[in-house]
Amino acid sequence: MTDVPLNGHALLDFNTPLSDGKAHDLINSLHLRPGATVVDYGCGWAELLLRAVEHEPNARGLGVDSDEYAITRGRANVEARGLASRVTLDLADVTTWAAEPADVVISIGASHAWGGTKQTLEAMHARLRPGGTLLLGDGFWEQPPNARSAEIFGEDGFGTLAELVDLAMTCGYRLLNLATATLDEWDSFESRWCASRERWLLDHPDHPQADEVRAIVDDHRDGWLKGYRDHFGLAYLTLARL
């Protein structure tokens, strides 16, 4: 579907199940200090990073993502919100992109880039200064996976919420704050994911790839409603790096 002129994330504020209120709470949990450097690995269009540096006007933000559309959208927002002197967004692979150890790092929904949660915790540990803070957004099973969920997210990649927190402790962190995506946040996220495409289909009913797009939405909606809804969770852990 690479050639379809479709912005599949057009109606999303974040590319993760996250409300405005929870985003605000997560940023508060970071206790950003004046002059802090915040690095977001797998930032998407960097909405959370931009809100973080708006929250602490003397903070500096760096974001990196390999999705050109996302970085282009993020850069436009940086300009529009007057943040160009404090925020840089790079188009790159997070695993090869280098930066100085930061005061705060963010990794939300991007653990697959590093090979899993443990590898992400280790990579972020190496990219934080001692005493720095990691905001990790990662999956866990609210309930044991049904067949469809296991097909989508794999059998072995995720554990329970307690196991996720224990893993962070064994990787050299202490827990400062825990939040999880609510069912409302999930439903809003998945609805908007689907509606971005449904609206495109309404505007392009005769596009040669309309059937392909419709099939993708149908498959996604089935995976959500018949598979992982109420089973797969998304945790936001604010972690102190030892």
Ligand SMILES: C[S@@+](CC[C@H](N)C(=O)[O-])C[C@H]1O[C@@H](n2cnc3c(N)ncnc32)[C@H](O)[C@@H]1O
């Ligand atoms: C689920 S999205 C989350 C985006 C963002 N953190 C947010 O919360 O809105 C995961 C992001 O990780 C990015 N990503 C995945 N693998 C990557 C890699 N190897 N290098 C850079 N970005 C990567 C994807 O392009 C995508 O934007």
